[in-house]
Amino acid sequence: MSALSDLLASQTQLDEPQTAHLQQLVAEWQLLSDLSFADLLLWVPTANEGEFLCAAQCRPTTGATAYLLDRVGERLNGNRAAALQIALTESRILRESDPDWEGDTPIRREAIPILFGDRPVAVLGRDGNLTSLRSPSQLELAYLQSAADLASMVATGKFPGPAKEREEGAGPRVGDGMVRLDAEGRVLYASPNGSSAFRRLGLTGNLLGARFGDVVTELARDPFEAADLNQMTAEALSGVHPLSRELDGGGAIVQFRAIPLHPRGESLGALVLLQDVTELRRRDRQILSRDATIREIHHRVKNNLQTVAALLRLQSRRVANPEARTALEESMRRVSSIALVHETLSSAIDEEVAFDEVVDRLLAMLSDVAGSDARVLVRRGGSFGQLPAELATPLVMVLTELVGNAVEHGFAGNRCGSVQVLGERARGVLTVRILDDGAGLPEKFSLDSSDRLGLQIVRTLVEAELNATLELSGRGSTQPGTAVTLRVPISRRERGSLS
Numbered sequence: 388m389s390a391l392s393d394l395l396a397s398q399t400q401l402d403e404p405q406t407a408h409l410q411q412l413v414a415e416w417q418l419l420s421d422l423s424f425a426d427l428l429l430w431v432p433t434a435n436e437g438e439f440l441c442a443a444q445c446r447p448t449t450g451a452t453a454y455l456l457d458r459v460g461e462r463l464n465g466n467r468a469a470a471l472q473i474a475l476t477e478s479r480i481l482r483e484s485d486p487d488w489e490g491d492t493p494i495r496r497e498a499i500p501i502l503f504g505d506r507p508v509a510v511l512g513r514d515g516n517l518t519s520l521r522s523p524s525q526l527e528l529a530y531l532q533s534a535a536d537l538a539s540m541v542a543t544g545k546f547p548g549p550a551k552e553r554e555e556g557a558g559p560r561v562g563d564g565m566v567r568l569d570a571e572g573r574v575l576y577a578s579p580n581g582s583s584a585f586r587r588l589g590l591t592g593n594l595l596g597a598r599f600g601d602v603v604t605e606l607a608r609d610p611f612e613a614a615d616l617n618q619m620t621a622e623a624l625s626g627v628h629p630l631s632r633e634l635d636g637g638g639a640i641v642q643f644r645a646i647p648l649h650p651r652g653e654s655l656g657a658l659v660l661l662q663d664v665t666e667l668r669r670r671d672r673q674i675l676s677r678d679a680t681i682r683e684i685h686h687r688v689k690n691n692l693q694t695v696a697a698l699l700r701l702q703s704r705r706v707a708n709p710e711a712r713t714a715l716e717e718s719m720r721r722v723s724s725i726a727l728v729h730e731t732l733s734s735a736i737d738e739e740v741a742f743d744e745v746v747d748r749l750l751a752m753l754s755d756v757a758g759s760d761a762r763v764l765v766r767r768g769g770s771f772g773q774l775p776a777e778l779a780t781p782l783v784m785v786l787t788e789l790v791g792n793a794v795e796h797g798f799a800g801n802r803c804g805s806v807q808v809l810g811e812r813a814r815g816v817l818t819v820r821i822l823d824d825g826a827g828l829p830e831k832f833s834l835d836s837s838d839r840l841g842l843q844i845v846r847t848l849v850e851a852e853l854n855a856t857l858e859l860s861g862r863g864s865t866q867p868g869t870a871v872t873l874r875v876p877i878s879r880r881e882r883g884s885l886s
Contacts, residue, residue, distance in 0.1 A: 394442050399431045401508060408503045412511075413443050415547040418646070418660075419513075421561040422534035424450035424527070428458060428512035430471050430498075438464040439471050439510065448562060449530070453494045453516040471510045474498035478507050480542055486517050493517040502544035511541055529567055529576040533658050539650030548628030548647075558631050558644045559662035566659040572599050572624055575656065584663050589637030599659070606636040616643060623647045623657035633664070640665045686733035692726035717791070717841070724749055724787040728779045740779040742771035746808060749783060753790050763798050764805040765790065771810035771817065778877065781852035782819075788841040789821050789871050797825020797869060804868070815878030824868040827861050834859055849873070 391413060395406045413429060420427045429443040441461045446452040463471065474481045478500050486493040495515045500507035523531065540546035564581035566574055577585070577594050585594055588606045600617045607613035615632050622629040623645035631644040642664045648655040696719045703715035727748055731740050750765045774782065786808065793806045802825065809820040834842065834857070849857045855875040862868045 391443055394440075395431060398433055398440050398442075400434060401431065405503050405508045409442075409501065409509055411547045412501065412541070413445070416445050416511075417448070418561060419534060419537050419541070419546075420445045420447045421449045422530045422537065423447065423513055423515065424530070425497075425513045425515035426453045428514065430463070430510040430512055432475065432509070433462070435464070437468060437472060438462055439468050441512075442509075448560070451516045451518060453489065453492060453514045470496065470498045471512070474500045474510050475507050478502065478542070480538065493520075497538075499538050500542050502542055504544070507542075511538075513538065525576070526578055529565070529578070530561070533565075533567060533648070536648045536650045536655055537646075537658075540648070543651065545626075545647075545649055559642055559660035561660065563660065563662035566594075566599070566661065568599055568620070568624070568656040568659060570624065570654045570656050572620060572656075573597065574599055574602075581659075581661055584639075584641050584661050587637060587639040587663060587665075588634065588641055589639075603634060607634055608636045619643065619645050620657065620659070623659075624654060626654065633668075638665075639663060640668045681738070682733050685729045689726045689729035689733055692722050692729065696722040696726065720752070720787055720791060721784060721844075723752060724783045725780060727752075728776070728783050731779075732776055738776045739773045740776060742774045742779055742782070743767070743810075745779065745783055746771060746786065746810070749786060750790065750808060753787065753794060762801065762803045763794050765794065765808070766805070767808050767810070769810040770812070771819075772812055774817070774877065778853065778875065781848040782875065785845050785848050785853070785873065786819070786821075788845045789873075792839075792841055793821060793823040793825065793869065793871075797823045797827070799826065802826065812877070815876060817875045817877050819871075819873040819875065821871040821873075822862065822868065824862075824866070827867055827869055828859065832859075 391410055392406050395401050395409065401409070409429065409431070416427050424447050426447065427445040428441050430439040431442050432438070433440050439462065441458045441463075444454070444457055444459050446454075470481050470483060473479075480497065480499050482497045483495065486495050488494065493516075495517055497513040497515075499511040499513060501509045501511050537546055562580065564584045565576075565578040566581045567576040569575050574594050574597055582594055585602070585606070590602065590606060594602065599620055603616050603620075604610075604613045607616070612632070612634050616634055619629040619632045624647065626647045626649045628647060629645055631642055633640055633642045640663070642662050644660045646658040646660070648657055699715050699719040699722065703712045703719065706712045706715060727745050728740060731745055732738065746767050750767060754763070754765045790806060790808060797806075798804050804824045806821065806823040806825075809822070811818045811820075834846065837843070845857065849855045853875050855873055858872045860870050862870045
């Protein structure tokens, strides 16, 4: 739950749909603030009669702010809230005729009712800094006219659009480029940045007065992109809030977003925001190419490791010496366990491993050590979650040795039982516990003095690669078997504190 919804739930009587509408407005209101050259304040009525609470604030990126300090949390009542009360009860935009003063700053205030369903639920304060008041330029006039249309749409519940018609993520902003279309789809105005973006797409003629669809069709390198962009424009002109589109032409890539302008139920055209994303898409392609290369490398490493494991398996079958055969089989399992990690990474979109899947496949492989009659049940509990590749490879090696030892030495002589591998994450640390009900540890056993190759490998990986701690002990006088506890720091801060 967001901070805004928490505030509205605790301080107002708004229901969930009303709160969701206000959240959607706040997600989109930077556009209105930039077009208005004004701060926007979200005023919501509280349980106290005639009182309003400032729940959110937005400052313009196109002009000076009216307030140096945030007003979020401020409450207004009485005469100070008169304009807000009128806008809320009469469902009309109220603009104060005379500027107000905030210290030495003259401010023009405007109260816009926020309609949801068939009634207003809150008020949008639009407060503009009049310090640098002067005759507006053509750009500023186009901005202010578009802002007035969007404000009327807020007051009639038409802005923002329905949640199902909006996309998540930041798109083009007003300062990136703006084109105003009339109801027929002709260009009424293009900001300097908007015109520059069209020039980079290859436009040589005049944009003003031209049909937006004709210009797009002429510039697009791919006719399907032109068709998609024309469909976006047509939807916006009909009152729908369409998804953004991109156009590739003239060596540039430009992203377009269209906002319908239907302030009073009549189509006044559409507002098209555009942004040159050529460099961004070039970097995206480089990242995708790099990721594909990395996945291919992991795939080839996995194939090579599986080949090595198969050769070790074949060699072990030809060796008569039992100790040599056991050593080859153990080496085969170690190589196969590393191959599991690379196989997972070869299909991952980043260098993160879904380790639960790796553990499940590893345990299935190690269960073969118990024999075909499945006299030892090996299973996983809990969750290991996503782990970075630099932790996954040494950890799977450690688990291979520890679980293999539990199965092989804890259940010698056809003894039956079970081995549990439990994973738990908390506060930046992964705790792994391996519990078995086998024969337990030998008398006077010491991990530090053990000469077993597998345990020496475990100690090296735990200390040098995982920066972790390892404990081996019996499970208690009433519970046979061995308990192994491994604590692995997985957050950068925890790993650094233990290094």
